[in-house]
Amino acid sequence: MIAETIKDIKSTLPNGVQLIAVSKFHPAEAVMEAYDAGQRLFGENKVQEMTAKYEALPKDIKWHFIGHLQTNKVKYIAPYVAMIHSIDSLHLLTEVNRQAEKAGRVIDVLLQIHIAHEETKFGMTFDECRGMLTEGSWKQLTNVRICGLMGMGTYTDDMTQVEQEFASLQAFLEELKGNWFKGEAAFKELSMGMTEDFPIAIKHGSTFIRIGTKIFGERNYNK
Ligand SMILES: *Cc1c(COP(=O)(O)O)cnc(C)c1O
Numbered sequence: 001m002i003a004e005t006i007k008d009i010k011s012t013l014p015n016g017v018q019l020i021a022v023s024k025f026h027p028a029e030a031v032m033e034a035y036d037a038g039q040r041l042f043g044e045n046k047v048q049e050m051t052a053k054y055e056a057l058p059k060d061i062k063w064h065f066i067g068h069l070q071t072n073k074v075k076y077i078a079p080y081v082a083m084i085h086s087i088d089s090l091h092l093l094t095e096v097n098r099q100a101e102k103a104g105r106v107i108d109v110l111l112q113i114h115i116a117h118e119e120t121k122f123g124m125t126f127d128e129c130r131g132m133l134t135e136g137s138w139k140q141l142t143n144v145r146i147c148g149l150m151g152m153g154t155y156t157d158d159m160t161q162v163e164q165e166f167a168s169l170q171a172f173l174e175e176l177k178g179n180w181f182k183g184e185a186a187f188k189e190l191s192m193g194m195t196e197d198f199p200i201a202i203k204h205g206s207t208f209i210r211i212g213t214k215i216f217g218e219r220n221y222n223k
Pocket residue numbers: 022024045066067152194195196210211212213214
């Protein structure tokens with residue numbers, strides 16, 4: 001089932017869109033099933049769980065951190081994480097840079113933008129992000145590479161609303177490309193779209209879709 005779903009999803013993806021299989025709350029065996037089907041990008045939202053899986057599983061897996069990240073835990077993932085999607089402050093970006101330097105790496109990151117009309121989701125507002133970029137000290141952080149933006153749509157059946165949110169993030173990426181990231185070829189990624197809304201996200205320029213439930217089934221939060 002896992003293998004088939006991955007092949008089905010991949011067969012529909014346009015060029016330039018990559019699938020991140022979100023394996024949080026699912027065991028290493030489920031990850032291996034996806035791995036054996038050729039999947040190499042996996043997403044996790046807890047430091048401890050991701051690190052345990054990293055240690056147990058094949059080393060050519062690219063681990064994408066997609067959850068809220070506390071600064072005191074950055075050190076555990078800095079040696080191996082492929083990309084951090086959830087940078088929501090200069091403070092966190094600075095700590096990722098510090099730990100990346102210690103690990104002798106340059107870490108790819110995305111800035112998480114709050115696009116949902118809900119209070120529970122993390123991320124910067126458009127204006128907070130503009131403010132951080134204008135302030136300018138991020139340019140000194142040479143052990144992180146800002147590759148684009150991440151956002152989550154509102155959890156709702158109203159797909160018109162979700163579509164507006166994705167469109168707003170796509171427009172914001174273009175705004176940033178034309179200002180602070182002029183000539184920076186690496187700044188091009190848009191991480192948006194989950195099980196319920198990924199086709200809409202792709203329509204609006206997503207380059208990373210993050211799919212959990214559709215691949216691995218429902219998560220059991222009581223385990
Ligand atoms: C859990 C999670 C996903 C996957 O959600 P599904 O609806 O199961 O596809 C995607 N992105 C983030 C940030 C998540 O926390």
